[in-house]
Amino acid sequence: MAIISFNQPLKNDFFLLKISGKYKADMGQFFMIRKDSQSMFLNRPMSVYDIKKDGIIFLYQVVGKGTSVLASCKKGDEISIYGPYGHGFPLNVKGSIALVGGGTGIAPLFYALKQLRKNKKLKFIHVYLGLQKKNEFESNFNDYTDSLIVHYGGFITDYIQYEKYNVIFSCGPLKMLEKIDRQAKNHGIEHYVSLEGRMACGIGACLACAIQTKNGNKHICKDGPVFKGEEIFYYE
Ligand SMILES: Cc1cc2nc3c(=O)[nH]c(=O)nc-3n(C[C@H](O)[C@H](O)[C@H](O)COP(=O)(O)OP(=O)(O)OC[C@H]3O[C@@H](n4cnc5c(N)ncnc54)[C@H](O)[C@@H]3O)c2cc1C
Numbered sequence: 001m002a003i004i005s006f007n008q009p010l011k012n013d014f015f016l017l018k019i020s021g022k023y024k025a026d027m028g029q030f031f032m033i034r035k036d037s038q039s040m041f042l043n044r045p046m047s048v049y050d051i052k053k054d055g056i057i058f059l060y061q062v063v064g065k066g067t068s069v070l071a072s073c074k075k076g077d078e079i080s081i082y083g084p085y086g087h088g089f090p091l092n093v094k095g096s097i098a099l100v101g102g103g104t105g106i107a108p109l110f111y112a113l114k115q116l117r118k119n120k121k122l123k124f125i126h127v128y129l130g131l132q133k134k135n136e137f138e139s140n141f142n143d144y145t146d147s148l149i150v151h152y153g154g155f156i157t158d159y160i161q162y163e164k165y166n167v168i169f170s171c172g173p174l175k176m177l178e179k180i181d182r183q184a185k186n187h188g189i190e191h192y193v194s195l196e197g198r199m200a201c202g203i204g205a206c207l208a209c210a211i212q213t214k215n216g217n218k219h220i221c222k223d224g225p226v227f228k229g230e231e232i233f234y235y236e
């Protein structure tokens, strides 16, 4: 068990949760967390939003029972955390890159942005964020990106200048990923998607996260959550 440093409510049921300790993860990897086995039967997968010297930070939105229990956690409470799990975004990318996040899919992109800043082969990094309503975390991206475009309501995909990019990392609703993938194909862009499917074990031991891909059946938790965009069938 680890100790919660803070669980800060933001607007629109979003929270920033910091858990103390020393952590390491690749960009796009996730952890499985839960308050305790009495209040939450299953762990919930959460992407790394940020890692500090003294703890790890998650950005989550309350959508159901598990995330409501997480929202009730207070500073100093114990919490169970396992990970990091999965395969994240590739480090060895070059040229110009766009990170595109929709809703809770924004969470893994902040840590990804910070990691990509260390990649000297990148000419520039642009970030596109789509949210239903204004929140408090969007401006955090300004410190590390060459350009931040945020759109509220509607579709962030309408604002992406595809011709500028060699690589796109995206995370968010499947429809958003599908639109980006179609444009990525048209423009010859390398596209990587992070999927947010349902999970139970997080380590490839059950079938909760199994999906069909163009390269056969895969587990989101073990083979992903990051996949090549062209591998995915974009339907629910
Ligand atoms: C690899 C990975 C990383 C994730 N990272 C984050 C993150 O950083 N921040 C964050 O807020 N969320 C993240 N999620 C989603 C998060 O895990 C779910 O929102 C959470 O498990 C829901 O639990 P719940 O008990 O509150 O909701 P439930 O009661 O289980 O579900 C409530 C509602 O949300 C829907 N739902 C639940 N889980 C998902 C899902 N994974 N995809 C789509 N719809 C879902 C259900 O269909 C239902 O309508 C991630 C998911 C994955 C697989």
Ligand code: FES
Residues within 6 Å of the ligand: 198, 199, 200, 201, 202, 203, 204, 205, 206, 207, 208, 209, 210, 219, 220, 221, 222
């Ligand atoms: S969540 Fe159990 S196999 Fe992926």
